[in-house]
Amino acid sequence: MITAKVNQNQALKTAKSGRKIRAKNTAIGWSFVTIASLMICLFYFYPMVQALILSFQSGTGANLTFTGLDNYARLLKDPTFLTTVKNTVIYLVIQVPIMIILALFLSVLLNNKTLKYKGLFRTAIFLPCVTSLVAYSVIFKYLFGQDGIINIMLMKLSLISEPIQWLTDPFWAKIAIIVAITWRWTGYNMIFYLSALQNVDESIYEAAKIDGASSIQQFFKITIPMLKPIILFTSITSTIGTLQLFDEVMNITKGGPGNATMTISQYIYNLSFKYTPDFGYAATVSYAIVIMIVIFSIIQFKVAGDKNE
Amino acid sequence: MSKRIFSYTVLIIASIVSIFPFLWMIVSSTNKSVDVTKGRLLPGTHFIENLQNLLNTVDLIPALINSTKISIITTVLAMLIASLAGYGFEIFKSRTKDFLFNFLLLSMMIPFAALMVPLFRMFGTISQSVPIIGIDTKTAVILPTVTTAFLIFFFRQSTKMFPKEILEAGRIDGLTELGVFFRIYVPTMKTTYAAAAIITFMASWNSYLWPLVILQSPENQTIPLLISNLGSSYSPDFGMIMTAIVIATLPAALIFFIMQKHFVAGMMGSVK
Numbered sequence: 364m365i366t367a368k369v370n371q372n373q374a375l376k377t378a379k380s381g382r383k384i385r386a387k388n389t390a391i392g393w394s395f396v397t398i399a400s401l402m403i404c405l406f407y408f409y410p411m412v413q414a415l416i417l418s419f420q421s422g423t424g425a426n427l428t429f430t431g432l433d434n435y436a437r438l439l440k441d442p443t444f445l446t447t448v449k450n451t452v453i454y455l456v457i458q459v460p461i462m463i464i465l466a467l468f469l470s471v472l473l474n475n476k477t478l479k480y481k482g483l484f485r486t487a488i489f490l491p492c493v494t495s496l497v498a499y500s501v502i503f504k505y506l507f508g509q510d511g512i513i514n515i516m517l518m519k520l521s522l523i524s525e526p527i528q529w530l531t532d533p534f535w536a537k538i539a540i541i542v543a544i545t546w547r548w549t550g551y552n553m554i555f556y557l558s559a560l561q562n563v564d565e566s567i568y569e570a571a572k573i574d575g576a577s578s579i580q581q582f583f584k585i586t587i588p589m590l591k592p593i594i595l596f597t598s599i600t601s602t603i604g605t606l607q608l609f610d611e612v613m614n615i616t617k618g619g620p621g622n623a624t625m626t627i628s629q630y631i632y633n634l635s636f637k638y639t640p641d642f643g644y645a646a647t648v649s650y651a652i653v654i655m656i657v658i659f660s661i662i663q664f665k666v667a668g669d670k671n672e
Numbered sequence: 673m674s675k676r677i678f679s680y681t682v683l684i685i686a687s688i689v690s691i692f693p694f695l696w697m698i699v700s701s702t703n704k705s706v707d708v709t710k711g712r713l714l715p716g717t718h719f720i721e722n723l724q725n726l727l728n729t730v731d732l733i734p735a736l737i738n739s740t741k742i743s744i745i746t747t748v749l750a751m752l753i754a755s756l757a758g759y760g761f762e763i764f765k766s767r768t769k770d771f772l773f774n775f776l777l778l779s780m781m782i783p784f785a786a787l788m789v790p791l792f793r794m795f796g797t798i799s800q801s802v803p804i805i806g807i808d809t810k811t812a813v814i815l816p817t818v819t820t821a822f823l824i825f826f827f828r829q830s831t832k833m834f835p836k837e838i839l840e841a842g843r844i845d846g847l848t849e850l851g852v853f854f855r856i857y858v859p860t861m862k863t864t865y866a867a868a869a870i871i872t873f874m875a876s877w878n879s880y881l882w883p884l885v886i887l888q889s890p891e892n893q894t895i896p897l898l899i900s901n902l903g904s905s906y907s908p909d910f911g912m913i914m915t916a917i918v919i920a921t922l923p924a925a926l927i928f929f930i931m932q933k934h935f936v937a938g939m940m941g942s943v944k
Contacts, residue, residue: 388764392766395756395759396764396769396772398753398757399753399754399756399776400772402753402818402819403776403779403821406787406791406815408779409790410786410791410794413790414787414789414790417790472679475679478679484687487686487690490690490691490694491690493924494921495877495878495895495899495921497880497899497900498896498920500903501903501917502693502914504903505708505910505913515711516711546693550690578675606783607783609880610880614904628784628785628881631785632788632885635789635885642789646786646789649786652783653782653783656781656783657781
């Protein structure tokens with residue numbers, strides 16, 4: 364009887380101390396993640412809430428008053444905003460696909476087992492990623508100058524008879540920016556595809572070859588489906604990156620000529636720090652980018668998901 | 673055979689296009705501005721002259737010091753904060769923590785352009801009471817960028833492969849939880865730290881928009897701000913500007929080449 368009670372007590376004790384240990388462990392676990400979580404909340408989520416509140420206010424500098432949905436109404440009628448959305452979408456729908464196809468193509472070429480100087484090619488094509496966005500933008504600004512080296516070379520090769528106004532013509536300025544971004548990021552995306560390709564089983568290609576599939580068929584029927592998750596990942600990161608485009612445009616064309624190359628991010632910057640500051644309206648414009656990121660990400664997930672079925 | 677020639681041709685063209693702007697930058701930094709505009713593509717002898725011009729025109733050395741300080745502090749803090757969290761989320765896994773983790777990942781979708789106005793106002797408010805961490809200070813540059821969901825994610829992914837028995841052994845040997853982390857986890861994860869540190873250092877060294885917004889006085893200028901200012905001058909001295917860009921790009925390029933394997937491994941680790 365007594366021993367039974369002692370046993371019972373002991374069991375109770377261990378259960379209690381077990382609970383204590385578990386509680387202690389939970390506390391320790393949480394303490395590891397606290398600083399980072401608080402920092403992210405403080406510097407990402409809290410400002411987003413602030414921006415939302417700001418987007419219903421208007422005024423110059425610190426003199427803000429609530430104006431309800433006025434900013435959103437202004438947004439839809441603001442020609443500069445609509446131009447910047449148009450520009451950003453043009454960069455997005457032209458540049459991202461070109462870059463991804465180019466990167467895929469190069470990675471397939473580089474994945475050839477019998478190819479020589481593979482490391483050399485890979486390093487060369489990845490090299491642009493080492494440069495800072497500002498540094499490469501300034502370099503490209505001068506490369507594309509009216510008497511810049513690109514015009515000089517094109518004229519020497521007799522491809523053009525007079526210099527192209529790369530930076531002062533609304534059409535060519537957009538091309539210059541697209542070329543610059545593609546130069547900077549193709550190698551970066553290529554590295555992702557290359558490492559994914561190395562995980563693809565060689566025998567699949569051999570089987571396809573035996574079945575008589577051409578290189579092009581192999582590319583579309585095997586490579587692309589096998590790399591789909593990574594293509595989705597890179598296209599989403601590229602989309603988010605392009606929607607936030609700022610450094611390049613700021614340093615290559617300053618948004619000009621007129622507003623022909625200006626992006627949404629640059630417009631937010633101008634509204635807040637260049638023109639008479641209107642933080643409320645700038646916050647409204649910034650929510651437009653957030654909404655676009657959400658929409659484009661959903662579209663990309665949908666497109667990739669449907670093919671999975 | 674023709675396929676092979678095609679592969680080599682495409683890869684050689686791609687390599688030339690990738691390298692050309694670098695070559696042009698390096699060659700131009702050794703030439704006079706007039707020769708650069710004439711399209712000279714041969715190395716010259718004016719590098720020292722360009723460098724002297726540069727040192728006389730702008731505060732290059734202070735900008736280099738500012739950028740170095742900011743990047744090193746950001747990297748050290750980021751490693752500590754993100755690896756503690758990545759470790760915590762994986763080793764002390766729980767349903768609530770997983771929910772929090774996924775919530776934190778959402779911050780990766782937030783564009784910086786949407787954050788800069790509220791952040792600027794936030795530091796403006798702080799300035800009024802504590803000017804040393806307010807607008808126009810290094811602290812204000814560092815604080816908002818030091819913790820990224822990406823790095824936490826990166827460390828958590830790498831921790832998944834970590835042999836957890838070693839941690840248990842450490843606990844049995846009487847180490848505290850922090851002791852286990854610093855004495856066992858950190859030393860074994862050197863490669864992960866190297867990759868994460870390169871990514872963070874380069875991002876911080878090259879960061880432009882936030883310093884542009886928050887830094888105002890010329891003596892606080894960082895390298896990207898200095899180059900951007902040089903690049904927007906009306907009568908640019910090309911030789912001098914290219915010298916500045918060479919100096920700004922070389923440290924990052926050197927670090928990259930020395931630690932290339934870690935860098936690529938780091939990029940991959942983030943996806944797997």
